[in-house]
């Protein structure tokens with residue numbers, strides 16, 4: 260069998276959304292699993308809707324997810340991607356070949372004429388498809404009278420088209436339901452179906468893996484392969500992604516842009532893992548390394564029914580990945596999030612790496628996103644903090660404040676300001692006062708962090724250092740209770 264070659268073919272008319280990213284991922288996983296090639300092709304023939312900015316953000320999102328593509332038109336530079344706008348001559352050559360063979364013809368019907376005839380057909384209760392009026396004009400360009408002419412494929416009326424879809428199984432279409440669809444528009448631009456087939460042929464694509472919103476295009480593409488007398492690739496149409504209300508996933512369900520997840524503090528490996536499992540399974544396993552995904556991925560295990568996007572599960576998975584992230588990488592990832600949470604750039608730059616890693620290490624257990632991790636650990640750094648007023652009123656009572664004052668004096672007298680020394684002091688004190696450790700620790704937690712929940716407070720105090728702890732606690736003591 261020839262080498263597996265697949266492609267991801269986004270139209271650069273917006274950002275890379277979750278559905279597109281999953282299509283790209285399944286193509287990438289399939290290619291890597293099969294030791295094949297993964298081609299990236301930008302489908303930018305719709306000049307009005309395509310923008311370079313979209314192409315840039317789509318590439319950025321793919322890079323962020325680690326979906327590297329093979330090959331491309333550039334020699335010596337980074338691979339690809341291919342861009343359809345650079346390939347117009349190829350589409351014209353293929354159209355010419357079909358014209359020369361009498362399998363395509365020039366059409367000079369104007370949009371207004373087509374619309375009027377379509378309406379008339381509907382009113383008469385007949386099929387609104389193109390009526391073939393220009394068929395007799397054939398491939399003789401002279402008959403177009405110099406008017407801008409489109410090129411249409413001559414599609415037969417008889418027979419049926421069957422595909423053995425690798426996800427859905429056999430799907431059958433009636434050829435008679437198709438019309439003589441346009442290959443080249445009168446402005447010379449190829450239509451989607453035509454450009455896709457020409458490129459899939461020229462790029463030797465063996466498997467077309469795409470969203471099942473394209474199923475209705477597939478019979479048109481197959482008649483084109485047949486007209487060209489070329490082998491037809493295999494198709495795998497992946498079911499849609501739905502929102503929790505089972506409507507097609509859209510902005511109203513929350514963020515759908517992949518890079519928005521980056522900005523919200525998700526790790527690319529968590530997003531990849533989540534998207535992989537969104538419509539594909541491998542037993543009950545939920546967490547996969549990238550290598551495992553490549554090793555286990557198969558199209559047979561892609562479900563036939565739409566998958567429901569579950570943001571809560573994605574957050575859970577992200578939390579699992581944050582827990583497993585090595586401190587040096589986590590810290591590097593966190594810096595922009597700390598900055599966004601209000602830690603100044605100067606302060607971050609002045610921190611030694613080891614201290615930052617210890618902060619990240621203390622908070623990584625509970626955080627579901629980097630945003631959450633940064634905002635929950637923000638208080639460890641300099642600057643004022645927002646204290647939860649209800650928590651302060653409840654925990655920093657007059658009585659508690661008096662105890663905090665005494666403890667501050669005792670902390671100052673400690674020979675070393677370490678988590679172990681602090682814990683031992685607080686324990687001894689609690690026993691002496693017949694209190695629980697938490698009764699003494701909680702006022703410090705609220706004073707330092709402004710909240711009632713944080714990771715263990717003694718290592719945090721050690722990290723903050725005595726001066727910062729004293730300053731922050733005294734500030735809390737002065738606040739009105």
Ligand code: GLU
Nearest residue numbers: 268269270302455469473
């Ligand atoms: N440009 C098409 C899209 O973005 C690609 C369809 C295909 O994969 O054939 O939906």
